[in-house]
Amino acid sequence: MKKFVLSMVTLATLAFADGNITYKIDGKDYEGYYVTASKNAPLVYMVHDWDGITDYEIKRASMLKDLGYSVFAVDLYGKGIRPTELADKKAMTKSLYDNREEMRKRLNAGFEEAKKLGLNTTNSLGMGYCFGGSSILEMARSGADLKAFVPFHGNLATPAGEDYKNTKGKIVVFHGS
Template identity: 30%
Template sequence: MKFNIIILLFSTIVGYSQIKSVSYLDGKDKLEGFFIKAEKANPKNIGVIVLPAWMGIDDHSKESAEALSKLGYHAFVADIYGSINNPKNTEEAAKLSGYFKNNPEEYQKRIQLAIDQLVKQGANVNEIAVIGYCFGGTGAIEAARGNLNVKGVVSFHGGLGKDKMRITTPIAAKVLVLHGADDPYVSQKEISAFQDEMRTAKADWQMNYYANAVHAFTHKNLNTDNSKGAAYNEKADKRSWEAMKSFLLELFK
């Protein structure tokens, strides 16, 4: 019995280790992302960038990349902060994520560098999508705003706002926003401004609301107490993933 348990644990670890570390640079800053090759046939070499939440690369983002590979996509988890800058607590995460939110061109640059690495790993430069969670969801929208060469972006419970001084330009990438209907961190004013921005940008956009869901509803490590402002919601998690799958199928046909 003990022998069987050891074998089972070993195979789980081996399966997870299919995600490989990839080191790359932004000037002198060392970045370390994670790549996993599509497990199914992928004749177009479609690739998907995964942007982590504000605590940086975590199990959640790696698990998403692994799930994408099972669907037949090459996946790359982007390192936005740098390999020596992962926040140790929420205060550090707020400071680091705040920097990139306030300097969107730097955020877009880090996303582009991740795309470059995904292409180096075999993805087609013209068949790329970006998905992101929370802070990463904001990044997915920034990839569209920056007109990076991506076909579409998906924001899971991401921030939607941008500085009023920024000029709205046409958005070519298709946009899908998956939003908790009771998210206390994204105001109705921010939502309305975002939707107006999408209209002005002539974007092909969609926004799905999930009932009884607050911020970070895809994160299984959280409890289910909505009063905390951030909580896991199994139904919203599953529904939003299915919405993303349909979006990607339409995107890449």
């Protein structure tokens, strides 16, 4: 009995540990980041800007956790791929802008990873900064089942042949000029 209780405590601790998580998409490693406010805390599904997941996303995740949310920051580039040169950032984002199907696959795979972690994906919204904001709008157009999609300074252009008819949640755009 003592071993069982200890095992359950260990599992509970692991389920709500914060940090990096490696997961696979088509055999390639991706590294997301998550924080958990509480077992049933609403989830903020965050997409990084064109730098990949950096201290900026980690800081925002911590701030959201302090407000009572859990956060899963999805990795759209791959484990260890964090471009620093302008040309590399442009190349990484262009590769996904030019292949929306791949972008959606990576967005959905990250969301599935959040589910596996036990995060509250039934009460969730998606948000992203710049490239991440554009990606969140792509997720909205895909028909993802989130309550809201919140881009910050994302590209607002709708690609040819796409629309928002499958969008299930509300869209709240923050875009200064």
